[in-house]
Amino acid sequence: MVVMTRRSDALSRERIIEASIEILDKEGEGGLTVRAVTAHLATGRGAIYHHVAGKDDLLEEAADGVMSRVAGDDLRALALGVFDAIDAHPWVGAQLNREPLQPAVLRIWKGFGTHLHARGLTGRALTDAGSALVSYVLGAAAQHAAGARRAPDATARRAYLDRVAGEWAEAGPGPLGAEVAAAIREHDDRAQFLAGLDIFLRGAVPPE
Amino acid sequence: MVVMTRRSDALSRERIIEASIEILDKEGEGGLTVRAVTAHLATGRGAIYHHVAGKDDLLEEAADGVMSRVAGDDLRALALGVFDAIDAHPWVGAQLNREPLQPAVLRIWKGFGTHLHARGLTGRALTDAGSALVSYVLGAAAQHAAGARRAPDATARRAYLDRVAGEWAEAGPGPLGAEVAAAIREHDDRAQFLAGLDIFLRGAVPPE
DNA sequence: ACCTGAACACCGTTCAAGT
DNA sequence: ACCTGAACACCGTTCAAGT
Numbered sequence: 001m002v003v004m005t006r007r008s009d010a011l012s013r014e015r016i017i018e019a020s021i022e023i024l025d026k027e028g029e030g031g032l033t034v035r036a037v038t039a040h041l042a043t044g045r046g047a048i049y050h051h052v053a054g055k056d057d058l059l060e061e062a063a064d065g066v067m068s069r070v071a072g073d074d075l076r077a078l079a080l081g082v083f084d085a086i087d088a089h090p091w092v093g094a095q096l097n098r099e100p101l102q103p104a105v106l107r108i109w110k111g112f113g114t115h116l117h118a119r120g121l122t123g124r125a126l127t128d129a130g131s132a133l134v135s136y137v138l139g140a141a142a143q144h145a146a147g148a149r150r151a152p153d154a155t156a157r158r159a160y161l162d163r164v165a166g167e168w169a170e171a172g173p174g175p176l177g178a179e180v181a182a183a184i185r186e187h188d189d190r191a192q193f194l195a196g197l198d199i200f201l202r203g204a205v206p207p208e
Numbered sequence: 209m210v211v212m213t214r215r216s217d218a219l220s221r222e223r224i225i226e227a228s229i230e231i232l233d234k235e236g237e238g239g240l241t242v243r244a245v246t247a248h249l250a251t252g253r254g255a256i257y258h259h260v261a262g263k264d265d266l267l268e269e270a271a272d273g274v275m276s277r278v279a280g281d282d283l284r285a286l287a288l289g290v291f292d293a294i295d296a297h298p299w300v301g302a303q304l305n306r307e308p309l310q311p312a313v314l315r316i317w318k319g320f321g322t323h324l325h326a327r328g329l330t331g332r333a334l335t336d337a338g339s340a341l342v343s344y345v346l347g348a349a350a351q352h353a354a355g356a357r358r359a360p361d362a363t364a365r366r367a368y369l370d371r372v373a374g375e376w377a378e379a380g381p382g383p384l385g386a387e388v389a390a391a392i393r394e395h396d397d398r399a400q401f402l403a404g405l406d407i408f409l410r411g412a413v414p415p416e
Numbered sequence: 417a418c419c420t421g422a423a424c425a426c427c428g429t430t431c432a433a434g435t
Numbered sequence: 436a437c438c439t440g441a442a443c444a445c446c447g448t449t450c451a452a453g454t
Contacts, residue, residue: 218418
């Protein structure tokens with residue numbers, strides 16, 4: 001008698017999402033197609049629709065998969081963790097800004113909310129600060145991710161920054177253009193992100 | 209003798225962008241297809257490629273077209289102008305977060321940079337504050353636009369907020385979940401945006 | 417120079433047919 | 436129940452042919 005066992009590599013929501021993250025990391029956002037995912041899993045085109053609702057669902061779950069591995073003992077560490085995760089997976093930066101209710105965004109909201117609450121914020125002050133912090137972090141993430149996508153290595157990055165600096169310099173003959181142009185050439189996204197975070201924390205919560 | 213004159217409605221970059229904005233406002237981002245634009249202009253599919261580089265170019269120029277009409281005498285007025293423009297044209301919210309160097313983003317950067325400079329910020333303090341402010345405004349814009357897209361009228365908006373509040377309430381049994389859930393139900397995106405702007409300004413610049 | 421529209425090389429999703 | 440893969444209804448972009 002032949003006993004039919006499940007293939008050990010049977011499809012599942014988890015395996016589909018895992019494969020999607022691999023493809024997104026290797027090929028970028030444009031590389032994630034249903035054809036690529038099903039080819040990677042060696043199955044038929046329509047197979048994944050038994051496990052995920054569609055491509056949007058796939059992207060939301062993939063982004064949450066990345067964000068679920070971010071932790072931080074305090075607020076700055078958590079924010080840096082989010083930044084570094086997006087630096088490592090640039091496609092997440094765009095995805096987080098597509099839908100405010102997706103699991104990954106709620107996860108970030110909860111993390112920041114908890115830390116702000118621990119710092120003594122309650123009521124309106126808490127939700128105002130949480131909302132602003134989430135907006136700042138997601139906005140900075142999208143900006144950084146878009147830049148990282150366009151300038152993946154140091155040489156491309158230099159050319160990219162020079163181009164922005166040039167546009168700034170020509171934009172205003174006044175002192176503003178020159179100042180910003182110079183700053184852009186010395187620019188470091190991660191340090192800039194932290195500087196913005198500190199501005200925000202200074203305005204939102206009293207020093208501990 | 210027959211003198212051939214140019215059709216008065218000859219194609220031009222301006223007319224193509226204008227048509228694109230109309231389609232985006234009426235049909236949303238998904239409605240902007242090359243087929244829709246060329247049908248609207250009663251011309252052949254390939255005609256627009258003589259005037260714009262492609263669909264990305266079209267979206268960047270359309271967003272800049274909207275942002276070019278925003279003005280503000282002071283920083284808060286400018287920020288509110290950006291918010292209101294995105295409220296009126298939700299597709300701009302997503303577009304601004306796609307590419308940090310696009311004309312509309314540089315335009316916003318210059319506006320904020322000028323106002324921050326006028327408030328006495330220079331050097332690193334200026335670029336840190338400008339960068340953080342742009343990130344906050346673009347992030348908040350994306351969040352608001354995504355919500356507005358999903359909940360266009362008051363009834364849909366209520367259902368939407370109730371759903372978020374519900375997710376929050378069930379998320380944490382502690383005081384945080386209940387507080388945030390209650391705040392969300394009373395939530396007003398525009399007021400929230402202003403509250404976040406004030407947090408930011410408190411941290412970035414001394415009161416005038 | 418500009419426009420036309422068929423052709424090309426893709427998409428995401430559905431669904432009858434299989435196991 | 437789950438999987439297969441052809442079919443469907445779309446895309447953006449190119450390009451030979453027209454004017």
